[in-house]
Amino acid sequence: MSRTKNTKAVAEIIHQKVGGDMIALELVTPYPDHYQTTVDQVAKENANGFLPILKTKIDSIQKYDIVFVGFPTWGMQLPPPMKSFLKQYDLSGKIVVPFNTNGGYGIGSSFETVKQLCPKSNIPEGFSTKGGLERDGILFVMEGKKEKQVQAEVQAWLKKSDCLINNNLTCKNILKIIF
Numbered sequence: 247m248s249r250t251k252n253t254k255a256v257a258e259i260i261h262q263k264v265g266g267d268m269i270a271l272e273l274v275t276p277y278p279d280h281y282q283t284t285v286d287q288v289a290k291e292n293a294n295g296f297l298p299i300l301k302t303k304i305d306s307i308q309k310y311d312i313v314f315v316g317f318p319t320w321g322m323q324l325p326p327p328m329k330s331f332l333k334q335y336d337l338s339g340k341i342v343v344p345f346n347t348n349g350g351y352g353i354g355s356s357f358e359t360v361k362q363l364c365p366k367s368n369i370p371e372g373f374s375t376k377g378g379l380e381r382d383g384i385l386f387v388m389e390g391k392k393e394k395q396v397q398a399e400v401q402a403w404l405k406k407s408d409c410l411i412n413n414n415l416t417c418k419n420i421l422k423i424i425f
């Protein structure tokens with residue numbers, strides 16, 4: 247859902263460079279708009295392993311060779327809806343590429359969890375950048391100088407990501423899943 251659109255903006259930058267399809271995960275029961283209520287709910291969900299039910303259904307996941315997964319850091323973890331997605335869909339044999347925005351505290355355990363939930367996927371080095379900090383009233387930041395900087399960083403990352411992504415990029419089917 248990309249509450250404050252930072253992860254979505256990074257997804258769009260990647261999209262401009264690699265093409266393919268893009269799907270934003272939606273939930274049967276969306277998170278509340280209120281920030282602190284969401285933080286509290288997510289803390290509980292993270293503690294007890296709750297997996298929210300996805301409204302989004304992807305019929306044709308088999309046809310994709312590369313699946314980018316984009317998400318914010320939530321409670322220093324992978325957001326529960328992305329856990330739901332990775333548990334529900336079999337990405338074995340595919341290249342799964344994580345990318346993230348966060349409030350300045352980093353990726354936490356999120357990339358590690360992507361690896362754990364995709365044990366039979368090829369996972370190159372992910373991309374992460376500082377996004378907003380809703381707690382302090384900093385919402386959308388991917389504009390102006392920051393947007394230009396992220397465009398350049400994404401370009402460099404895609405180039406060096408041990409060619410898993412770059413090899414034959416043009417003849418691969420690419421999907422981007424974001425939350």
Ligand SMILES: Cc1cc2nc3c(=O)[nH]c(=O)nc-3n(C[C@H](O)[C@H](O)[C@H](O)COP(=O)(O)O)c2cc1C
Nearest residue numbers: 248249250251252253318321322348349351377378
């Ligand atoms: C429920 C919630 C929990 C968050 N937890 C963290 C956190 O643990 N560490 C962090 O650096 N940022 C945290 N953030 C900030 C987001 O990761 C950051 O604002 C991100 O850029 C939001 O992306 P979005 O605009 O795509 O939603 C949290 C934000 C929310 C809403």
